[in-house]
Amino acid sequence: MSTYAQKKGFGATIWDYLTTVDHKKIAILYLIAGGIFFILGGLEAVFIRIQLAVPDNNFVTAGQYNEILTMHGTTMIFLAAMPLLFAFMNAIMPLQIGARDVAFPFLNSLGFWLFFFGGLFLNLSWFLDGAPDAGWTSYASLSLDSAGHGIDFYALGLQISGAGTLIGGINFLVTIINMRAPGMTYMRMPLFTWSTFVASALILFAFPPLTIGLFFLIFDRMFGSNFFDPTMGGNTILWEHLFWIFGHPEVYILILPAFGIFSEIFATFSRKRLFGYSSMVFATVLIGFLGFMVWAHHMFTTGMGPVANAIFAVATMAIAVPTGIKIFNWLFTMWGGSIKFTTPMLWAVAFIPSFVAGGVTGIMLATAAADYQYHDSYFVVAHFHYVIVGGVVFALLAGTHFYWPKMFGTMLNEFLGKITFWLFLIGFHLTFFIQHFLGLMGMPRRIFTFLKGQGLETGNMISTVGAIFMSIAVIVLLINIVITSVKNEKVGNDPWEDGRTLEWALPSPPPFYNFKQLPLVRGLDAYWIEKMEGKQGMTPAEPLGDIHMPNNSIIPVIMSIGLFIAAFGAMYHNEHSWGIPVLIGGMLITLLSMFFRSVKDDHGFHIHKEDLLEDEDKGGKA
Amino acid sequence: MHAEEKFTHETWPASPERATLEAKNKFLGFWLFLGGETVLFASLFATYLALKDKVPNAEQALAKDLFELPLVFIMTMLLLTSSLTSVYAMYHMKNFHFKKMQLWLGITVLLGLAFLGFEIYEFNHYVHEFHHTFSSSAFGSAFYTLVGFHGAHVALGLLWITTLMVRNARRGLSLYNAPKFYVASLYWHFIDVVWVFIFTVVYLMGMVG
């Protein structure tokens, strides 16, 4: 058991992370990989703002600008926001329900490596033949005509990382359904767990249409099919439907876990039970359900006809109802609470007005007739940045500060945290608020420059200044992380002192088996209940016994590398003769590692009772 | 109950596919996967229906020119029967009759192979007699993708079941491999479910026009 070793060499640590199946370590991998992609996507955003800072700018060319904006969107959604949320889901959700690991530890690792190699493949496009340039939505009429291999990188890279996400979603669902601790009923699950559950269900049903759409794109571009080619009987609108049937639930996959994180933060720092818990659960499920019925509001101007437009407009507006329920519940949670304005709480409080602003412009855009005016203007850009940055990114930054001690055992500096918060908040509103007006004044989306004397100079300059503020905020956060890690001052199990849910009953970071004895859950906010009765920890639900743990494995990495290699073969097979052999070879690597996994028995190992007791003597307490 | 434990007829549990936590996880996880597969195939069906008979010129074959009832009927009977034989295999699995289970799984694999053989013949026939290919029209792309995806599922299912049979041939049933057999048979039934819609929506509705 490598985890018992106290000091390890650098190589051993790398090997440990390559082969790990521990949900806490996989969470750290997601956090690092997602964080790197977040910085990459952020750099691309800065380049966009530099180019648009002044009229007639030539910081980048029009072609490069298309590549940068495409990669900004794709990276931020698929490679930054989702993996960072997966980091918190992996780190926290099993602890919140009192489980020793996720249901499929091996698949958990496979999911991460598929995402990682898919993202790596996508970003290699910068060095080989140029990045994709048809926008993150990659509409077929544009993407089929795109020269070079950019779009191929997009389609193949997302196909690989999408498979990883789907695996992750199924894993979380089974974990939540089957592995809750004794007494942890569905209606006692913390809201973050609930939102993980609903978001995972959305992943399960939303990713298959994307898989199919990407297959069609791959076939059309690389294997001679005609799905989207009107001259051969195809239909370019098919891609838009498939993409948005996935794409709309996708934004709820992002925002629901964000809501979950904020629900935990509001309750913790208001030192009050979450107001209207059951209505929160109901609203989460309802948003998830409605999220599947509204995709065509992205396509009002394609000419679906007034009936379809009206149906999708009304369905879209209906989502405001459960979202409103949530907003009011958060406000009532704070009402009369004894509020502590820690860094996470600042983010949570700032989230409410920012997100509501994005929601209100959402209703404006949902009005189909008015949407003909807003469509493809900067108004849309402002809208979705208000919901995604004001909702998801705020939650990610809040979650980073809130859960950092649970993941790493050290507290991020509160003073630097607050500086990050204020710089980012000011920068965010500077950047995006003015874009509403730029859009209404007629500035189109995805335009690489603008002319003098059209009244767009001031607005764009303000927007760029805001982007600089946000960049500095992220740099401060990175400095904070470095300082905290160097100081390495360990904290106890409940560093915020007001932890309510099970994860705060465990040491920070928790031992690799999480719970020595599974805890008995006696109600909502399980740990808070015990604390209020003056107890030190949870009441165990089982006698101390041997714990069954899964073995580490390198196979997930090999499997993912196989697909990574196969993708190169598929991409180059039309111009190089080695294409097909490489495609088949890569697939064989994946298939053989699946075969190996299937044939070789893996029963895991047991931690013996005596070792657990010994562990306790050394100071680890569960 | 430990996964490695040895069993007799008397100690074998009533639902071996769900007797351990690992087995329960596998069982549920696979059903969820099938829920996702439902959406996957629905997207393929939707595309097929949107692109059915969409061809660039009048020389291209349409659905009503291509399909022939007898061939589809034989393929349907083969796959339906293979579904029943895998039910027999699971019946013997529950009764702890390993040899009989292997026998019925073997028959299932043979029926699946026959189905796949007919499908390859069918595709070959369309390509050579009608010049109906993957690249000849949007209709062709949609047809081969939908039916081909199903065919790929059949091929993967055959590989999977064969691997399980060979790997466990010498060691008999345990709570470690019983859920694996059960889940593979669920997969096989799901392939049949998809085929029921393919023969109805693609072939029969294609004949009607």
Add this chain to the structure above:
Amino acid sequence: MANQQPTSGNPRVDIAYRKKKNAEEMRHQVITFALMIFLTLVAFAAVGYADFSGWFVVPFILLLAIVQVIFQLYYFMHMSHKGHENPQLFLFTGVLVGAVTILAFMTVIWW
């Protein structure tokens, strides 16, 4: 466990009971199979018999397919057994999402 049989304390009695129950279930499976084959024959016959109009045949064979799939799911895949609440929930949600997709592709894509 969801599908636990009543235990009498005597393993031999339980075994006999379980065997009988399994055999009975297997008989039902064979009947189900016969029905499925029958439905398939009817569907092929309806199409092969040229006199019916498409407006009758298409909904009719779709209905037969749905009935047959329900047999397959509930009997062959044991969805009628206890402990299949979650599989049902997720499978039918998948069916719903898939149905909306198919409906949309047949109604709002027309050019």
